[in-house]
Amino acid sequence: MDEIQNYSYFEHGADVGITGKGETLEKSFEAAAVAMFMIITDISKVKPVKRIKFNFIEQDIEFAFISWLNNLLNESHLLNMVFSRFHVERDKDAWICEAFGEPWRNGLERGTEVKGATLTKLSVTNENGLWIASCVVDV
């Protein structure tokens, strides 16, 4: 599946709801990351020239979902980068994560800063074989 077509937004009064869908749990996480970074900038303009990696341990798949998003935000701030490609692998409770992008530069659209992924409307479900991961992000 093309991950670009597998994210969407849902209404929230003050912030933004994001949804990622995928054939696997990991793909749904990756699609949701695309949704989140599309709030920050037009990621079609972001060159995936630098790779960052991080891992974390989490038993609960819903908490793992927001940990994934919040770790990405953290790395983005620490390195002053934006990301456009994402990859997640799961080994039981261990989540092995990668993102590809580049440092902020002129020419990249300045969208809206995302402060964090919240537990509001948080859900990770499998509906008829399709994984759907959603939450509200605070902007």
Place this chain on the structure above:
Amino acid sequence: MNLENFIQIEPNCWAVRPKEGGEGAGREAVMPPVRFYADKELLAAMDEKVREQIINVSRLPGLKGYAFAMPDAHWGYGFPIGGVAAFDPEEGGIISAGGVGFDISCGIRCLKTDLTIEDVSPYAEKLSDLLFRDIPAGVGAGGNITLNEAELDDIMLNGAHYAVEKGYGTKEDILYIEDGGKVSGADPSMVSTSAKRRQKSEMGTLGSGNHYLEVQVVKRIFDENTARVFGLKKNQIVISIHCGSRGLGHQVGTDYLITLAKAAAKYGINLPDRELACAPINSVEGGMYLGAMNAAINIALCNRQMLAHLTREAFKRIFPEAAIKTLFDVSHNTCKAEKHTVNGEELLLYVHRKGATRAFGPYHPSLPDLFKEAGQPVIIGGSMGTGSYVLAGTKESEERSFSSASHGAGRAMSRNQALKLWRGREVVDELKEKGIIIRSRSMRGIAEEAPDAYKNVDAVAEATEKARLAKRVCYLSPVICVKG
């Protein structure tokens, strides 16, 4: 909001009508301990989610009195934005990360100048450019102030005092910052390494979203005596800086969200919404969050102090003799330990204000001498095109809302809806025709923050006064807005 679900108990105060059969299986039909302060129109315009969220808040352990929704309340995460609730640690009361939010101690620094609109108007474009150049704003905009770990620890303990000691502002500023420029109880060891690293180059930055620096003119005075005490008069230029604790605060919120959600389960707290992630105040996890949250509050106080200094420096390039003093600095995303009298008994309570401003009335012991008789300045921030209000805290708000009032206009629609209705460039051009200069790196952000995406700030300020939470002092009209 369906008004049939409410009982009007005063012209601007509403209780929630109990549901037949209760608010859930097995519950009796009791009236939830909730109060809404709003006029009929504001209440009707609120999302149904606000009612649901504030009822959820009222069910958390150790609530004292009522959970309140302010006139600007709107759908938040966990707590509604514009939500206030106080918890008693002696009765198992909780502290909630969702009751504070990610932007810990987001607030407004209001500066008053001795300039008039006539002084500034000829230089407005030049001043806009200088402010836009010197105040780092927007996503991805790092600051020019880089700190090492020891300096960050110092700030987490000493707040705005650190900034003043380093030459960012004056000792007089400190007098007019909530809590005297720093809160006690901060514990930098409870702040993660990631959070500290995020802040190293974010001090002295405005951020994004609804954050702004606005040059405003006092357009209308409602209360001459209090305005005189505050040092405000018609046509005077004031400056409002709206921002918070930046990356460190966001990361503290992130770090503790799951910790407190798991703690709630550990302590047998049944969360009606997981975003209300909380722990008993007197628990290990509650204490850890308190220490980290207070450290983040001090970061915010220092950040606004540094931004106030940068603003003064920019002004002085055009107006070298201008006197620019702090009117007041108020936070509106906090949990603070405060003494309040409930049923004749003075208690130490932990008051969560999520998108709500502390509003101490006259003679409150924590107020500086200047405000003893007038009450604390309360600032209701507007949107780019619709102005802001300065109000004064009332004695009555002590028992009506644990001394709390509105914080802003409050969103009337989602960001997605706003993006469908407006283009950033069009908003900038329309505001320019009205004499308001906008500077921003993000046209998307401008569209999301279009003035009509917010409620009518006039109605919010009026309802705040009619509900006796704070009284209007003056109305500020925007001249320049540097938008994050």
